Amino acid sequence: MKNLINRHRSTLVLLVVFANLIVLANLAAGDPKDWQELVWLDIAGEGGAAMLSLLWIALILNSRPGGRVTRMLVAGLSGIFMAYWQDLMDEFIRLPESIMWDHWLESGAMPLGMVMLTIGIYHWHREQQAISAQLLRRERIFREHRSLDSLTPLAGAHYLREQLRLELGHAHQSVALIMLDLHCFDHSRRLLGPADSDRLLKELGELLLLNLRQQDLLCRYAGDRFAVVLPGSGQGEAERIASELQQLAHHFAFKTRRGESHFIRVQTGIAIAHDDDEASLIERANLNLARSLSSCQAA
Known part of the structure; x- marks a missing residue:
């Protein structure tokens, strides 16, 4: 975990800053809901999806070298995380009907993130095909380690x-x-x-x-x-x-x-x-x- 933070400090800091900005924007524009209004099943589902998105980002950053494909994967998952994070804020904070940016954040970040993630996965797939082709050249050698x-x-x-x-x-x-x-x-x-x-x-x-x-x-x-x-x-x-x-x-x-x-x-x-x-x-x-x-x- 320490190596992950050291190698990708700027990316992780940016994610934390955006997440906190969303929280502050919701608190500034709306009012907290009463305890009785909270729907815990929705909170668990949306919060769990947001946390899983963060976990996937951490796994990708920890297992892949930097580069265009890694940036696409992280950008896509970040968009998905922001959409779920705003969706989670809606469960705790009531925003006025006149405010529309929360809908834009939920409805815009999700498809944009999915598109970026799909492009990243496609290029990752191409990378793996090239790596597999190289490993196949060694296959007959690895079948007999004694040689x-x-x-x-x-x-x-x-x-x-x-x-x-x-x-x-x-x-x-x-x-x-x-x-x-x-x-x-x-x-x-x-x-x-x-x-x-x-x-x-x-x-x-x-x-x-x-x-x-x-x-x-x-x-x-x-x-x-x-x-x-x-x-x-x-x-x-x-x-x-x-x-x-x-x-x-x-x-x-x-x-x-x-x-x-x-x-x-x-x-x-x-x-x-x-x-x-x-x-x-x-x-x-x-x-x-x-x-x-x-x-x-x-x-």
Whole structure:
């Protein structure tokens, strides 16, 4: 609760100020009702709805980062809260019939709040779809926690072989395998030190993962070498994805703990399954990667 108040102090203060202004406006314009006139069922319903609106606002502010969607959700719930709050005031204070602002507040804030809340929920829904799509890319990895690499964390070589065996067992489906290797990573490790070089591998793994398709699988094969399984992909598509990943790594400006930028390059080796088992497919991809590294060093 303390963190919620510290992070969203201005929003909470604004809500309290508006709620108190409504109370003061009602007291200034009307007269308190007698005890016998109070309808406790209405008070419980309207007051409970107002308190629930406040609780939802607190939960959203405490669980979401700031931004446009959060502001829409809070603005919508604030409108609903103000409408119920004024409705609650009517149960305690009798206003003259000539006063109309209370009706405007009740009838205007509610639909406006509902519209803002609906727009916020729609954009929240779109956010969740994007997040779910990213999490689905990890689904096959999380099914077998024992195969996770301790650093990245991605699946390791053992899990790669298991998944390749499953993919190669599917009849009438092509499978491509891309091996990616960081160019001159030994030099980078000497330059960056163990902590930053480990963080480089971890952040590069995250970057590659977020730029693959939902059905693709990324593993850390060994050291500075990653493997990408592309189910249902042929040579042309594998070459396109490998080129995209190379460009992605080329534009990745890793920030060291000193705030300096460190740029990297990756080389790739591609193998398309042709009556292979998992071992021979990995061997061919590594062989093609070795040729790519040799030609790069010769150049």
